[in-house]
Amino acid sequence: MNIFSFFKKTTKTGHDSTVDSFELMQEGLLNSKEADNEVTTTLSISPEWNISREQEYVLKFLSNDLPPLKADQLSLSGIDIDEEQNSGAWNVQAFLRSSLDRPVLLGKVELMVLDADETILAAQEFDLSEMGTLPAASNRPWIFKFEKKNIVNSLVPTSDWTLSFNVRSLVPHSLDLDPSWSEALPEDQIKALQELITELPDLKPRVFNITGFQADITEDGSLAASVFLRNANTRQIQLDKIPLEILDASGNQVAKGSFKLDSLLVKANSSKPWTFIFPKQMININNPDLSKWTARIPK
Incomplete structure (x- = not known):
């Protein structure tokens, strides 16, 4: 895609979003005095791009109109949005x-388009390394193409x-332990x-x-299946009720049931361990082969 088939208008319809470089790169300025300094960024055009004088004029006009940043920041400045018919x-x-x-x-990061109330209109992961190396104190124009499947509001x-970094998407996937588990489990577990x-x-x-990690038949003949409830969303998920089935090593259904969870919360970008107990009357197979098993939501 030729990015310079866009950027034809000198008007700007979007706002700016800014983060400290530490939030994206785990490195940044530690000198608080320097952090208050204002930095004016200059237009950076890759030497591999061939652009017309008219396009360069528009880009320089837009670039010169951008406000200064504080030292050691990264910013996205939204210009305009075109929809592919x-x-x-x-x-x-x-x-x-x-x-x-x-x-x-920069590398991969999820970007979001937000409305005036900061409601997410679209969200998608982009590999910012495709933009090349950004020089010091500079700004580079780009087209971020959000596919229709990643657009929440079609209007x-x-x-x-605002085009914004989803900083949370850069946080490593973490363990989300319910307080009852934290209190009951020893540190090594x-x-x-x-x-x-x-x-x-x-x-x-x-x-x-849902990913299973431990399954056992208890003394009373029930099946205890421990799973990870894995959430790769950027916001927490509330689970009130969940249907679940367990398949054995041969793919046969061992048990199936529906469980009330009383508004169980799974934090954003995390995995919460939980154990589901299937009573004996829910088990369909005697002596199931649980050497390899699967937990899933029934189709």
Whole structure:
């Protein structure tokens, strides 16, 4: 896609969002005096781009109109949004800005389009390394294409919108222990659970998944299935009720039931361990092979 088929208007319909570089890069300025300094960023055009004088004029006009940043910040400055009529995708025109005193190359991060009330209109992961290295104290124009499947509200905002970093998406997936588990488990078992979730495959953004890690037949013949409730969304999820089935090593249904969870919360980007007890009368197979098993929401 030729990004310079866009950026034809000198008007700006979006707002700016800013984060300290530490939030995205785990490194940043520690000198509080320097942190208060204002930095004016300059337009950065990749030498690989061929643009017309008219396009360069528009970009310089927009760039010169951007407000200064404080030292050691990264910013997204929303310019305009064009909708593709055929696909319904949004092409979000924006400047990625850096007030760092050194070049910076960013990686994958989820970006969000927010309305005036900070409601998420669209959210999608982008690999910012595709923009190349951003020079010190500079800003670079880019088109962030949000696919239709990642757009929550199909109405394109024409004003008062913001393109923002989802800093939470950069936080490592963590263990979310319910207080009852924290109080009951010894430290070594908590550590074992933490290590276990680091070994699980990464989830795609905004996915909820159930992954089993321990299943046993109890003395009274019930099935106790311990699972991770895995939340790759950027916000916590409240579970009031969940249907669940257990399959054995051969893929046969061992048990099936529905459980009330009393508004159980699973934090954003985390895995919460939980145990579901299937009474004996719910079990369909005698002596099931649980050497390998699956917990899932029934289709």
